[in-house]
Amino acid sequence: MSAPAPTPSTSAATRIVIAGAGPAAQALVAQLDRARFTGTITVLSNRDDTPTELLELAMLPQVSVRFGQPASHIDAVNRTVATADGMEFAYDQLVIATGSAPVASPVDGAGQCLSYATIDDAPRVAKGIQKVARELGRRPVGILVGTGAAAGQAEAVLRAKGVRPIRTTARPAAIIPAVVSGGSASRQAASAVVFEDGSSMTGDLVVLAEERVSRDGLAASAGLQTAAGGGIVISRDYRSSVPGIWAIGDAAAFDGVRLGLLVAAASAAGACATQLLTEASAAPALQAAA
Ligand SMILES: Cc1cc2nc3c(=O)[nH]c(=O)nc-3n(C[C@H](O)[C@H](O)[C@H](O)COP(=O)(O)OP(=O)(O)OC[C@H]3O[C@@H](n4cnc5c(N)ncnc54)[C@H](O)[C@@H]3O)c2cc1C
Numbered sequence: 001m002s003a004p005a006p007t008p009s010t011s012a013a014t015r016i017v018i019a020g021a022g023p024a025a026q027a028l029v030a031q032l033d034r035a036r037f038t039g040t041i042t043v044l045s046n047r048d049d050t051p052t053e054l055l056e057l058a059m060l061p062q063v064s065v066r067f068g069q070p071a072s073h074i075d076a077v078n079r080t081v082a083t084a085d086g087m088e089f090a091y092d093q094l095v096i097a098t099g100s101a102p103v104a105s106p107v108d109g110a111g112q113c114l115s116y117a118t119i120d121d122a123p124r125v126a127k128g129i130q131k132v133a134r135e136l137g138r139r140p141v142g143i144l145v146g147t148g149a150a151a152g153q154a155e156a157v158l159r160a161k162g163v164r165p166i167r168t169t170a171r172p173a174a175i176i177p178a179v180v181s182g183g184s185a186s187r188q189a190a191s192a193v194v195f196e197d198g199s200s201m202t203g204d205l206v207v208l209a210e211e212r213v214s215r216d217g218l219a220a221s222a223g224l225q226t227a228a229g230g231g232i233v234i235s236r237d238y239r240s241s242v243p244g245i246w247a248i249g250d251a252a253a254f255d256g257v258r259l260g261l262l263v264a265a266a267s268a269a270g271a272c273a274t275q276l277l278t279e280a281s282a283a284p285a286l287q288a289a290a
Pocket of ligand 1: 019021022044045047069072099100117118119150153212215218260262263265
């Protein structure tokens with residue numbers, strides 16, 4: 001199935017497609033809007049949920065957000081992006097902002113844990129902790145699984161919420177849920193982690209805050225250069241190795257480094273918007289000269 005045909009490519013209206021709808025994509029749309037970009041912007045989100053920030057951007061006349069539509073294939077020659085559902089979007093400029101994903105596949109029983117996998121999880125983790133503390137009637141002991149920056153932040157959240165964290169950098173083989181019954185209050189929360197060698201750790205709750213890596217598979221399959229440690233290789237102006245394709249936010253790596261911070265995503269979006277506007281204003285002149 002094809003998306004409704006946007007503006008023909010011969011017109012001055014530049015079509016920008018953004019793969020990904022996280023903070024970097026949102027900042028880019030906001031920047032383009034502030035700069036009174038007159039073309040069309042299509043944002044592809046692989047998530048079904050509709051966060052307020054994204055809905056507000058979707059209200060802008062030049063913006064269309066496609067929820068639950070993961071970008072799954074890029075045809076860099078014909079400049080189209082296809083989604084998993086078979087929709088196809090033509091672009092003049094494509095920006096990849098697919099962010100990051102956990103390095104490893106989920107541990108057995110991970111569904112029973114509090115997961116600190118995105119920045120939005122902090123309030124959810126805090127709420128989960130409060131619930132466990134209420135049920136226990138004391139300060140909970142929390143097992144924190146993870147290394148790196150996310151685990152450091154999760155530890156700060158746990159301490160701030162009165163949990164005594166016990167951290168493990170070894171990855172468990174499984175999480176064992178506990179059922180605590182008390183009248184109508186019955187709790188199903190993870191309370192033990194078991195390691196490959198059979199050893200285990202017990203606590204009142206388990207928080208997973210595992211290491212993440214750039215989500216660059218879509219880009220790699222389209223022939224974009226990716227860094228050895230993950231991430232779409234970009235130049236200083238956020239161009240990828242393929243003409244017409246840019247990368248910002250956690251999906252990108254400059255000099256082999258993924259910055260992985262909101263402030264970095266926002267400044268990348270600002271600088272990329274400037275480049276896209278320059279391309280858009282140059283396009284009609286190029287077409288006229290052709
Ligand atoms: C646990 C955690 C805590 C953090 N805490 C902080 C903090 O305190 N301060 C700070 O500055 N930074 C923090 N960060 C980093 C910050 O969240 C990221 O730098 C920022 O979210 C990057 O934004 P992004 O849009 O590039 O990527 P993401 O936030 O990963 O967003 C990418 C989006 O694209 C979607 N997507 C992925 N693939 C596709 C596809 N194929 N098609 C369509 N959509 C797709 C994803 O579902 C996601 O919604 C934290 C990160 C984590 C993981």
